[in-house]
Amino acid sequence: MATEGSLQGFESVHRLLSETLPPQLFQEVQRVLLGCNGGKPVQTLSLPAIVTESAQSQNFDVLAYSFSAAEEQLRKPRVVRIGLIQNATVLPTTDPYERQMNSIRERLRTIIEAAGKAGVNVLCLQEAWTMPFAFCTREKSWCEFAESAERGKSTQFIQELARKYNMVIVSPILERDEAHGDTLWNTAVIIGNHGNIIGKHRKNHIPRVGDFNESSYYMEGNTGHPVFETEFGKIAVNICYGRHHTLNWQAFGMNGAEIVFNPSATVGDLSEPMWPIEARNAAIANTYFVGAINRVGTESFPNAFTSGDGKPEHKDFGHFYGSSYVAGPDASCTPSLSRCRDGLMVADCDLNLCQQVKDKWGFRLTARYELYAKFFNEYIKPDFKPQVVRDAFLDSPKENGVY
Amino acid sequence: MATEGSLQGFESVHRLLSETLPPQLFQEVQRVLLGCNGGKPVQTLSLPAIVTESAQSQNFDVLAYSFSAAEEQLRKPRVVRIGLIQNATVLPTTDPYERQMNSIRERLRTIIEAAGKAGVNVLCLQEAWTMPFAFCTREKSWCEFAESAERGKSTQFIQELARKYNMVIVSPILERDEAHGDTLWNTAVIIGNHGNIIGKHRKNHIPRVGDFNESSYYMEGNTGHPVFETEFGKIAVNICYGRHHTLNWQAFGMNGAEIVFNPSATVGDLSEPMWPIEARNAAIANTYFVGAINRVGTESFPNAFTSGDGKPEHKDFGHFYGSSYVAGPDASCTPSLSRCRDGLMVADCDLNLCQQVKDKWGFRLTARYELYAKFFNEYIKPDFKPQVVRDAFLDSPKENGVY
Numbered sequence: 001m002a003t004e005g006s007l008q009g010f011e012s013v014h015r016l017l018s019e020t021l022p023p024q025l026f027q028e029v030q031r032v033l034l035g036c037n038g039g040k041p042v043q044t045l046s047l048p049a050i051v052t053e054s055a056q057s058q059n060f061d062v063l064a065y066s067f068s069a070a071e072e073q074l075r076k077p078r079v080v081r082i083g084l085i086q087n088a089t090v091l092p093t094t095d096p097y098e099r100q101m102n103s104i105r106e107r108l109r110t111i112i113e114a115a116g117k118a119g120v121n122v123l124c125l126q127e128a129w130t131m132p133f134a135f136c137t138r139e140k141s142w143c144e145f146a147e148s149a150e151r152g153k154s155t156q157f158i159q160e161l162a163r164k165y166n167m168v169i170v171s172p173i174l175e176r177d178e179a180h181g182d183t184l185w186n187t188a189v190i191i192g193n194h195g196n197i198i199g200k201h202r203k204n205h206i207p208r209v210g211d212f213n214e215s216s217y218y219m220e221g222n223t224g225h226p227v228f229e230t231e232f233g234k235i236a237v238n239i240c241y242g243r244h245h246t247l248n249w250q251a252f253g254m255n256g257a258e259i260v261f262n263p264s265a266t267v268g269d270l271s272e273p274m275w276p277i278e279a280r281n282a283a284i285a286n287t288y289f290v291g292a293i294n295r296v297g298t299e300s301f302p303n304a305f306t307s308g309d310g311k312p313e314h315k316d317f318g319h320f321y322g323s324s325y326v327a328g329p330d331a332s333c334t335p336s337l338s339r340c341r342d343g344l345m346v347a348d349c350d351l352n353l354c355q356q357v358k359d360k361w362g363f364r365l366t367a368r369y370e371l372y373a374k375f376f377n378e379y380i381k382p383d384f385k386p387q388v389v390r391d392a393f394l395d396s397p398k399e400n401g402v403y
Numbered sequence: 404m405a406t407e408g409s410l411q412g413f414e415s416v417h418r419l420l421s422e423t424l425p426p427q428l429f430q431e432v433q434r435v436l437l438g439c440n441g442g443k444p445v446q447t448l449s450l451p452a453i454v455t456e457s458a459q460s461q462n463f464d465v466l467a468y469s470f471s472a473a474e475e476q477l478r479k480p481r482v483v484r485i486g487l488i489q490n491a492t493v494l495p496t497t498d499p500y501e502r503q504m505n506s507i508r509e510r511l512r513t514i515i516e517a518a519g520k521a522g523v524n525v526l527c528l529q530e531a532w533t534m535p536f537a538f539c540t541r542e543k544s545w546c547e548f549a550e551s552a553e554r555g556k557s558t559q560f561i562q563e564l565a566r567k568y569n570m571v572i573v574s575p576i577l578e579r580d581e582a583h584g585d586t587l588w589n590t591a592v593i594i595g596n597h598g599n600i601i602g603k604h605r606k607n608h609i610p611r612v613g614d615f616n617e618s619s620y621y622m623e624g625n626t627g628h629p630v631f632e633t634e635f636g637k638i639a640v641n642i643c644y645g646r647h648h649t650l651n652w653q654a655f656g657m658n659g660a661e662i663v664f665n666p667s668a669t670v671g672d673l674s675e676p677m678w679p680i681e682a683r684n685a686a687i688a689n690t691y692f693v694g695a696i697n698r699v700g701t702e703s704f705p706n707a708f709t710s711g712d713g714k715p716e717h718k719d720f721g722h723f724y725g726s727s728y729v730a731g732p733d734a735s736c737t738p739s740l741s742r743c744r745d746g747l748m749v750a751d752c753d754l755n756l757c758q759q760v761k762d763k764w765g766f767r768l769t770a771r772y773e774l775y776a777k778f779f780n781e782y783i784k785p786d787f788k789p790q791v792v793r794d795a796f797l798d799s800p801k802e803n804g805v806y
Contacts, residue, residue, distance in 0.1 A: 010428065013435055020424055025413065032416050033436075035676030192794045199792040204774075208765045220771060225778070229793040244766055246649035246688050247775045254782055255789040273438030274687055274734045281684035284677055285649050331677045362611045363647055368623060371607075372650045373783050375628070376776035379657055386658040389602040390632040391595045 011061075012323065014335035037332035037353075038068050045348055051118045058110050060087075061343035064118070065326065065334045067289070069350035078351040080232045082259060082289070083120035083167075085111050085129075086324045087342040088297030093132045097144055101130060105157055111344050112158075116165030118346050121193070121232040124170040124261035124291055127240045128186065130154045131174060132299045133265045136211035136317045139303065143217065146176035149189045149200045163195030168230045170237055172263040174218075175202070184218040188237040188263065190228045198228050203239035204248050210270060211307050211317050212241070225251035233258045233351050240264040243278045243292070246285070253286030258351045260288055265295040267318035275323055276336070283327035287358045289349045290327045295320035296342055329357040414464075415726065417738035440735035440756075441471050448751055454521045461513050463490075464746035467521070468729065468737045470692070472753035480753050483635045485662060485692070486523035486570075487748040488514050488532075489727045489740055491700030496535045500547055504533060508560050514747050519568030521749050524596070524635040527573040527664035527694055530643045531589065533557045534577060535702045536668045539614035539720045542706065546620065549579035552592045552603045566598030571633045573640055575666040577621075578605070587621040591640040591666065593631045601631050606642035607651050613673060614710050614720050615644070628654035636661045636754050643667040646681045646695070649688065656689030661754045663691055668698040670721035678726055679739070686730035690761045692752045693730045698723035699745055732760040 010016035014034070018026055030041055037043075045064035055062040069077065090103035108129065115123050127133075134142035147154055158171045168191065175187035186203035202221030206214050225248070227236045236257035242248040243262050252260050262279050279292035297320055304313035325336040326347040337343035358364055378384055413419035417437070421429055433444055440446075448467035458465040472480060493506035511532065518526050530536075537545035550557055561574045571594065578590035589606035605624030609617050628651070630639045639655035639662075646652070646665050655663050665682050682695035700723055707716035728739040729750040740746035761767055781787055 010431065013432055016424075016428060016432065017420075020428070021419075025419060025423070028413065029416055029419065031672075032675055032679070036672065039672075190792075192796055194796050196794070196796060198794045204771065205769045208768065209763060220769075224790050227789065227791050229791050229797065231794065231797060234791070241769070244688060244764070245770060246653060246684075247770065250649060251775065251778055254778075256791060269434075269439065269442075271734075272435055273736075276435070277680055277684050277687065277734070281649075281680050284680065285647060331674075331680070333676075360612060361647070365611065366608045366623075366644070367648060367650065368607065369779060369783050372654065373776070373779035375654055375657075376772060376779055380773050380776050386630065387627050388630050388632050388637070388659060389593075391599070391601045391634065393595055393597050393599060394632065394634060 011338045011340065012336050034335065035330070035332040037328055037330055038070070042067055042328070042332050042334050045346065047118050047346060051114050054110070054114045055344065059341065060111055061338040061341045062114070062346070063335065063337060063343070064346040066348040067328045067332065067350060067353060069353035069356055072352060075352055078233065079348050080259070080351055081119055081121045081346060081348050082291055082326065083115040083118065083123040084291045084293045084324045084326065084345040085115065085123065085125050085343070086293055086296050086322045086337055087111065087126065087129070088295070089132050089299055093134070093299060094302050100132070101145070104130060105154070107342070109161070111342065112161050112169070114344055115346070116161065116167055118344070120165070120167055120346060122168040122170070122230065122235060122259065124237070124263055124293060125172060126293045126295045127172045127263040127265045128174050129172060132301070133295065133317065133320070134301065135214045135217055137301050137303065137305050138213050138216050143184060146174040146184050148178060149173065149175045149187050150197060155189055155191070155197070158189070158191050159195040162191045162193055166193045168193050168232055168235070170235070170261055170263070172237070172239060175200070185221060186214065186218050186239055188239060190235070193231055198230065199226060201226050201237050201239070203242060205242045205245050207241040210309070225255050227252060227255040227257045236260045238262045240266070243282070246282070249282035249286055253288055258288050258354050259349065260290050262290060262292045264293060265320060267320055270318070272321050275321070280327040280333055283329055284331050285363065287329040287354055287361070287363060289329060289354070292327070293324045294322050296322040296338070296340065329354050414741045414743065415739050437738065438733070438735040440731055440733055441473070445470055445731070445735050445737050448749065450521050450749060454517050457513070457517045458747065462744065463514055464741040464744050465517070465749070466738065466740060466746070467749040469751040470731045470735065470753060470756060472756035472759055475755060478755055481636065481755050482751050482753045483662070484522055484524045484749060484751050485694055485729065486518040486521065486526040487694045487696045487727045487729065488518065488526065488528050488746070489696055489699050489725045490514065490529065490532070490745040491698070492535050492702055496537070496702060497705050503535070504548070507533060508557070510745070512564070514745065515564050515572070517747055518749070519564065519570055521747070523568070523570055523749060525571040525573070525633065525638060525662065527640070527666055527696060528575060529696045529698045530575045530666040530668045531577050532575060535704070536698065536720065536723070537704065538617045538620055540704050540706065540708050541616050541619050546587060549577040549587050551581060552576065552578045552590050553600060558592055558594070558600070561592070561594050562598040565594045565596055569596045571596050571635055571638070573638070573664055573666070575640070575642060578603070588624060589617065589621050589642060591642060593638070596634055601633065602629060604629050604640050604642070606645060608645045608648050610644040613712070628658050630655060630658040630660045639663045641665045643669065646685070649685070652685035652689055656691055661691050661757050662752065663693050665693060665695045667696060668723060670723055673721070675724050678724070683730040683736055686732055687734050688766065690732040690757055690764070690766060692732065692757070694727070694748070694750070695730070696727045697725050699725040699741070699743065732757050
């Protein structure tokens, strides 16, 4: 299978090209593929030795970059250090659930501590980080992994680390909503840098594709498009499949987001070619920073399931290809983390860049929102008539080939 | 300057990598960068020798690919052959206007004839193909290049070729609107395959960025988001800067477009890193084919102008980097045409792929349009209140560093 072969082949396209191309050509290809920030590729950032040593000894990838903005006369730079973590689950899915949960927490503790020591201000974890991505099975026993967003053990665990490192942490979990009859949601909990809960957001768009049988477990979110105003800027969370929906990205931007995280879990051939496109397009189109995070590894389940593709039953979902990255509003982009290992991405983002790019490119200015509000109002009517201009020749009688 | 250097370096990233990487690695990088169509890279297509010979002798690039779809039980394949043309102007901008116009038409005739002989069904030319992209100058004499969409010489010229080759041709020109007081528009004229005029579309979003001083010449279009139903499928045109507006792409899709062309004129460092992202994201997000076309070459003007960037006055706008390509709804994509030469891209598109991908990925199904209609209705109100959840700690008094 192509994906498996590629795992042996290279950790990321960027690293492969940097090792293979002559330096001058690499520089040009890098410019076309990853853009420029202030006329240069996004610059690498030095991290404390304790962080790189931890990455080495604990076997996780670490990359760090810096997005700069121009100096302004009336505002100081607003540099926020963001972090993204991608990770595989630790124990087999056949192990007792509590042991699985604890092992993931302990693995995460190592990487979150590294982020804290790297001085990260706002950190985001991957989608449903507390559990294997078990929705492919359609089995309901996995619902046991759901927790209260406000009082669950995972939230308490994150609160402790947020407080310890003065770090905002976005914690995407499977939420058990006790206040509404024990229903489930796919929820990102926003933990403030004082360990407080700022709020939560529930995934807006739920996939009905391949093995993503999430609509068997939870519904479309009912929390709108909230932007969370933190000590380190205005952030929002577009959870996983919402990245295919340009409107979802846009509404967060219209509500004022400066950084939007996209915690995801997506696999191999299905989506890997989309991955470098969608979150990056969102950063450009909405003039904000995006942190795109994808799970890593292959998870095997005890009972076989089918994928609705006519192929034999099987026990795994495919390879989650990691490749987390940060994209800037000026079309610049970092290389991505490993396609096969756990990883921590650190990026300094001068939030002043957002307004600077807005002023330069004028996308909001020229957006004609009234036109689209009107269009959408028409579209949602059951008797909506699309604006189609039909070639008259399609309806005129043809005589001997002459119209 | 990076762009100029790169012109000597490579014609396209794809060609550079195919010449430099070991074959197996190239295959994997290609999969990640350009996706798969039916499990393989988009396949190359053979063209008649007369076409490739013409490209050789007349010095234009030619590439041809085929996007396939799965077989269905109830529908036959609907393969449409589309064509994109990118070209430089021919004569200096100091030459008499009529000679400039004629020379472009004759150059275009050669490439359009090649498209016709290649069996293209629907062809699209670049933005304002009839003229140098003179808006950077802010001089009004260039308005002489504007023509009637219905009766101008350029339209007549295209009508003749459309009839000759039974080919729908999208002809983007600077329109002189006599019926409304001689005002100007940036307009795509849709010429049917019988030489008839099916309709026209006027550019919806007008840039206020860098040297794109187009808002000094014409206004935002008043033709909505029309889809033109031709003998060869439903097509629409997102003109140039409209590609930065995801709503513009989306409205064409909601009106039923199966192929959307994006005739453009954009330069060097400013936008080249965005170019492979935006049109391709639109194809994915809206589940249709996109043909993205960019002008080629560097155009020098008689009188110097400034760019609002504090740099000295100058006479050219930068290098138009070509790189036209076709993107499929399944995230597959062709390599792009040359960054420095005229070119013809031919692509067979089985339009059945659109509905197949809609059924597979379900983006329309899961789009929640009602939510966004409501959101936009609120947003356009002057007293719109963004949905912001503010960390309560930002407002609580801080005492000795303890909250």
